[in-house]
Amino acid sequence: MDIFGSFALILALLVAVYAFVAGIVGILTRRPLLTRSAANAGMAVFLLVTLAVASLEYFFFTDNFSMAYVAAHSNRALPAFYKFAALWAGQEGSLLFWSWLLSIYVFFTLLVNRNKHPELMPYAGVVMAGVQIFFLVLNNFVASPFNVLASPDAAGAWRLTAIGDGHGLNPLLQYPEMVIHPPMLYLGYTGFTIPFAFALAALLGRYPGEKWIHITRRWTMIAWCFQSIGILLGAHWAYAVLGWGGYWAWDPVENASLVPWITGTAFLHSVMMQEKRGMLKVWNVWLVFTTFMLCILGTLLTRSGVVSSVHAFAQSSIGNWFVGFLALTFVVCFWAYWMNRDYLRSDNQLDSLVSRESSFLFNNLVLLAGCFAVLWGTLFPVISEWVSGSKISVGPPFFNKVNVPIALFLLFLTGVGPLLAWRKTSLDALKRNFAWPLAGGVLTGVVAAIFGFREIYSLICLILSVFVTLTIVAEFYRGARVIAARDGTNLLAAMGELTMRNTRRYGGYIVHFAIVLIFIGIAGSAFNQDIQKEMGVGDTISIGRYSILCQNFDRVANNNFESERATLEIFRDGRSVMMLYPERRFFLASQVTETMVAVQSTPRHDLYVVYAGRSPETGRPVIHAYLNPLVKWIWFGGIVLVLGTGLAMLPNRRAALVLRPAPKKSWGEAPSGASPVGVVARASDAHD
Amino acid sequence: MKARGKFLVGSGIIVVTLASLAYVGFTQSKTYYHTISELSALQGGALRQRMRVSGNVRTGTIERLVGSVNFVLEEQGKALNVSYIGRDPLPDTFKDGAQALVEGRLSSDGHFIAEQVQAKCASKYEANPGEAPAVARPAQSSSLTRVPAGGRQS
Numbered sequence: 014m015d016i017f018g019s020f021a022l023i024l025a026l027l028v029a030v031y032a033f034v035a036g037i038v039g040i041l042t043r044r045p046l047l048t049r050s051a052a053n054a055g056m057a058v059f060l061l062v063t064l065a066v067a068s069l070e071y072f073f074f075t076d077n078f079s080m081a082y083v084a085a086h087s088n089r090a091l092p093a094f095y096k097f098a099a100l101w102a103g104q105e106g107s108l109l110f111w112s113w114l115l116s117i118y119v120f121f122t123l124l125v126n127r128n129k130h131p132e133l134m135p136y137a138g139v140v141m142a143g144v145q146i147f148f149l150v151l152n153n154f155v156a157s158p159f160n161v162l163a164s165p166d167a168a169g170a171w172r173l174t175a176i177g178d179g180h181g182l183n184p185l186l187q188y189p190e191m192v193i194h195p196p197m198l199y200l201g202y203t204g205f206t207i208p209f210a211f212a213l214a215a216l217l218g219r220y221p222g223e224k225w226i227h228i229t230r231r232w233t234m235i236a237w238c239f240q241s242i243g244i245l246l247g248a249h250w251a252y253a254v255l256g257w258g259g260y261w262a263w264d265p266v267e268n269a270s271l272v273p274w275i276t277g278t279a280f281l282h283s284v285m286m287q288e289k290r291g292m293l294k295v296w297n298v299w300l301v302f303t304t305f306m307l308c309i310l311g312t313l314l315t316r317s318g319v320v321s322s323v324h325a326f327a328q329s330s331i332g333n334w335f336v337g338f339l340a341l342t343f344v345v346c347f348w349a350y351w352m353n354r355d356y357l358r359s360d361n362q363l364d365s366l367v368s369r370e371s372s373f374l375f376n377n378l379v380l381l382a383g384c385f386a387v388l389w390g391t392l393f394p395v396i397s398e399w400v401s402g403s404k405i406s407v408g409p410p411f412f413n414k415v416n417v418p419i420a421l422f423l424l425f426l427t428g429v430g431p432l433l434a435w436r437k438t439s440l441d442a443l444k445r446n447f448a449w450p451l452a453g454g455v456l457t458g459v460v461a462a463i464f465g466f467r468e469i470y471s472l473i474c475l476i477l478s479v480f481v482t483l484t485i486v487a488e489f490y491r492g493a494r495v496i497a498a499r500d501g502t503n504l505l506a507a508m509g510e511l512t513m514r515n516t517r518r519y520g521g522y523i524v525h526f527a528i529v530l531i532f533i534g535i536a537g538s539a540f541n542q543d544i545q546k547e548m549g550v551g552d553t554i555s556i557g558r559y560s561i562l563c564q565n566f567d568r569v570a571n572n573n574f575e576s577e578r579a580t581l582e583i584f585r586d587g588r589s590v591m592m593l594y595p596e597r598r599f600f601l602a603s604q605v606t607e608t609m610v611a612v613q614s615t616p617r618h619d620l621y622v623v624y625a626g627r628s629p630e631t632g633r634p635v636i637h638a639y640l641n642p643l644v645k646w647i648w649f650g651g652i653v654l655v656l657g658t659g660l661a662m663l664p665n666r667r668a669a670l671v672l673r674p675a676p677k678k679s680w681g682e683a684p685s686g687a688s689p690v691g692v693v694a695r696a697s698d699a700h701d
Numbered sequence: 702m703k704a705r706g707k708f709l710v711g712s713g714i715i716v717v718t719l720a721s722l723a724y725v726g727f728t729q730s731k732t733y734y735h736t737i738s739e740l741s742a743l744q745g746g747a748l749r750q751r752m753r754v755s756g757n758v759r760t761g762t763i764e765r766l767v768g769s770v771n772f773v774l775e776e777q778g779k780a781l782n783v784s785y786i787g788r789d790p791l792p793d794t795f796k797d798g799a800q801a802l803v804e805g806r807l808s809s810d811g812h813f814i815a816e817q818v819q820a821k822c823a824s825k826y827e828a829n830p831g832e833a834p835a836v837a838r839p840a841q842s843s844s845l846t847r848v849p850a851g852g853r854q855s
Contacts, residue, residue, distance in 0.1 A: 362704075362705065363704045363705050363708060364704055365704050366704050366707045366708060366711070368704075371704070371708055374708060374712075375708075375711070375712075375715075378712050378715060378716075379715060379719075382715070382716065382719050386719070386723055389723075394734070403733055403734070403735075404733070404734035405731050405732065405733055405734070406731070406732050406734065406753070407726070407727055407730050407731055407732075408730035408731075408732065409730065410726045410729045410730040411723065411726035411727050411729070411730045411731075412726070413726065414722045414723065414725055414726030414729075415719055415722050415723045415726060418718070418719070418722060419719065422715075545788060545789070605793075605794075606793040625789060625790050626790030626791075626793070627790060628790060635790050637789075
């Protein structure tokens with residue numbers, strides 16, 4: 014079976030090379046058959062990599078401990094759920110997983126567009142095949158997941174050996190979220206390959222018009238959505254598992270996942286400048302290129318141990334491959350840009366400072382500044398060692414000082430930008446759109462300040478959050494009122510109708526609202542409290558309105574771990590409300606101890622209790638309790654964000670299909686969608 | 702061109718503000734990595750910087766006292782006396798012979814006052830030579846256990 018997997022991988026590489034070469038030859042000789050064949054090869058890569066993945070999973074589920082990768086990341090007692098997830102627990106497997114996800118994207122891109130854009134797709138196919146070749150080379154020759162364990166026998170010949178039981182999956186990964194967090198993040202990272210391929214293809218093929226932008230935007234939204242989910246799940250995992258009471262530590266690997274997300278966000282906004290006004294063409298192309306390169310850099314940081322982090326600990330030579338690929342990508346991008354720079358000439362100039370254009374420009378400016386700051390801080394140990402010879406790291410204060418103002422400014426633009434007109438906004442329009450939301454925000458701020466809300470950044474965040482929410486509500490209300498008045502429906506139905514007619518615009522507003530929710534949650538961290546105390550049975554600690562009574566300590570064991578557990582009774586305002594059971598688990602296979610946090614989460618705050626270990630002096634258990642306000646809003650905002658993004662990807666509904674009930678489908682009758690009835694008025698795209 | 706000029710001025714203000722904030726944040730949080738042998742060569746202001754030092758815990762030197770845990774870190778034959786004064790329990794990986802990374806400041810008598818201790822033991826995840834070829838650290842993992850001292854972090 015290991016032969017089978019290796020064989021599938023080598024074949025996948027050969028087929029990808031064929032897709033690449035045949036694609037180029039097809040473009041040069043203008044042979045449609047060859048181009049078609051290259052696209053088919055691109056799709057076949059998916060099948061072959063799938064076989065390799067299936068083969069590796071088979072080893073996990075059959076506990077085949079002669080496979081080095083399986084022996085290193087699984088053991089017999091590991092629950093089946095985690096045996097599946099062990100695929101991406103280590104370097105070789107996660108790179109294979111990476112190739113697989115990429116091949117899925119490539120497969121669907123080729124499938125969806127197989128009869129479209131004959132001038133663009135061949136180029137895009139070549140770029141995608143190029144990226145696939147790189148990862149498949151790594152899978153085959155640098156970090157093969159199909160290595161077997163072998164030891165020399167008496168005669169000195171190598172013999173296949175197996176060990177009795179594997180080393181087990183790292184306990185930190187034995188958590189349900191770790192089964193979905195890496196796939197989401199990887200779907201984000203790999204997904205940005207598709208916009209990259211289209212951008213480079215459009216440039217190389219000098220594809221006329223802004224059509225590629227439309228195709229790219231949707232794929233960018235898919236990747237962006239996965240990246241957002243991945244980042245938030247990662248934050249949630251850090252919060253729920255690492256047991257330090259926070260969700261974001263500006264760790265290099267967290268930062269690595271954030272930077273392409275930032276440039277992707279910038280692109281999703283600036284792309285509108287190109288669609289509507291024919292501006293920022295060079296900028297957009299480079300944003301897509303940068304996003305892709307940051308994804309590769311992110312992998313480099315995670316995998317190579319260039320910067321030390323909780324995540325990346327390995328000193329591995331694979332980094333050189335990524336550096337090489339990054340350099341090659343940059344050279345190709347720059348060459349493509351330089352040869353075709355006249356193709357990217359801007360159609361328009363900025364007309365006014367108070368306009369949609371300038372709000373997008375400022376949005377992009379601060380997003381990129383934030384991206385640069387995060388990248389700079391992350392790479393500073395490396396940079397300072399090169400420049401001055403001493404390795405200097407920067408901590409959270411650096412990142413927070415720069416990024417908090419940036420985030421607040423962006424929040425302000427979130428409220429202002431969508432309501433500014435293209436080209437120039439009149440003073441009247443400004444008053445009409447902003448007077449009430451601004452008044453609402455300021456009023457909230459004043460009331461909050463009177464009630465002793467004094468953290469300045471959190472206060473600004475609160476004011477802006479109210480302001481942005483009110484502008485969004487006003488937008489929905491204004492549009493829905495028109496529809497409701499005309500069609501005689503109620504306001505709520507009219508809002509649904511409005512949203513479906515211009516999904517992109519109103520889905521975008523929902524995403525903006527999600528960002529508001531997330532920001533409110535983050536602003537709550539300014540009011541975090543924590544307390545830590547040695548506790549015996551019968552001892553109590555108090556935090557906020559809660560007091561925690563220690564009832565018991567006991568031990569639980571199964572064949573995967575042994576755990577020490579505290580039984581705590583929680584009182585709120587003197588009334589007993591619940592029990593919490595923070596644990597420390599000692600995992601037998603890996604001989605590692607991990608904390609299991611107990612959290613009681615409400616929209617208002619999280620009571621987060623950690624069994625921190627035993628006191629160095631007395632050997633008594635130490636309980637660390639945190640009271641973190643509003644954290645739940647972040648996770649809730651994440652859900653809203655996904656819904657909003659999903660909505661924005663839907664095609665706009667045609668007005669007529671909604672106003673009349675769809676005729677019942679029956680045999681012999683045409684499907685309702687095929688026969689448009691009544692007046693078909695397309696919702697105007699002019700406003701988004 | 703007028704709008705463009707205004708935009709550039711606005712951008713300039715934003716960039717300068719952010720750069721100055723970045724500088725302040727940088728001076729507040731920069732931490733130097735030093736090896737134990739480098740410490741003795743430090744002079745003047747460099748001695749008062751916040752720094753990180755790594756080494757192995759010398760076997761038998763861990764003393765658990767009231768209010769601190771003392772131990773000796775060694776690296777390439779050089780030794781450093783460390784007092785850990787953080788209030789968080791030390792990680793379970795912190796044992797005789799473990800690789801440790803301490804963060805804090807040097808006191809005037811050459812003692813290192815650590816506010817944070819991270820420790821890494823020879824975990825089973827490390828590949829034994831000749832066994833698995835370069836089994837890397839899993840993506841989201843470490844035997845490097847975090848002990849954030851000083852409570853609040855966000």
